Amino acid sequence: MKICPNCNAQLNDNDAFCQNCGTQMAPNQAPNQQYQPPVQPMVDPFDHTAEFDAKDISDNKVFCMLIYLMGIIGVIIALIASNKSDYVAFHVRQGLKFTVVEILVWIIAALTFWLLFLPIIAAVIISGILSVVKIICFFQICYGQAKEPYILRGLKFLK
Ligand SMILES: [Zn+2]
Numbered sequence: 001m002k003i004c005p006n007c008n009a010q011l012n013d014n015d016a017f018c019q020n021c022g023t024q025m026a027p028n029q030a031p032n033q034q035y036q037p038p039v040q041p042m043v044d045p046f047d048h049t050a051e052f053d054a055k056d057i058s059d060n061k062v063f064c065m066l067i068y069l070m071g072i073i074g075v076i077i078a079l080i081a082s083n084k085s086d087y088v089a090f091h092v093r094q095g096l097k098f099t100v101v102e103i104l105v106w107i108i109a110a111l112t113f114w115l116l117f118l119p120i121i122a123a124v125i126i127s128g129i130l131s132v133v134k135i136i137c138f139f140q141i142c143y144g145q146a147k148e149p150y151i152l153r154g155l156k157f158l159k
Helices: 052-071 072-081 086-111 117-142
Strands: none
Touching: 052 072, 052 086, 052 117, 072 086, 086 117
């Protein structure tokens, strides 16, 4: 649909003249022009960085780092030091996820002690993997990011 510049009548896109007043229409621009969808940046559904204020991030980075360095103690320090920050709150939730998973792993290891060393070895390996993921989270905070930790993404609680 296009509009006549002279009388504002509505015309078909391929009309060469206005059917109302006869004004000649400008030729259609580039008939072979193809519709190009707007370029979308890669969206990571687990990256919540854009939801936080840049000042909030820069002011509270340090407390978020403590969460991944010191576990539950870091969570407590961060909550006391900066309980109004959304950025800290996000990382507190991620830190609690780590803590819950670690506790569960060791409870399962304790309950399955009759399998001898296997559960303990498994728990040590899982704790090691979690530590690596925490280090990754730590460095993401250095860049002011807020991403859900890789292996904890399946956990829908504390989102
Ligand atoms: Zn017209």
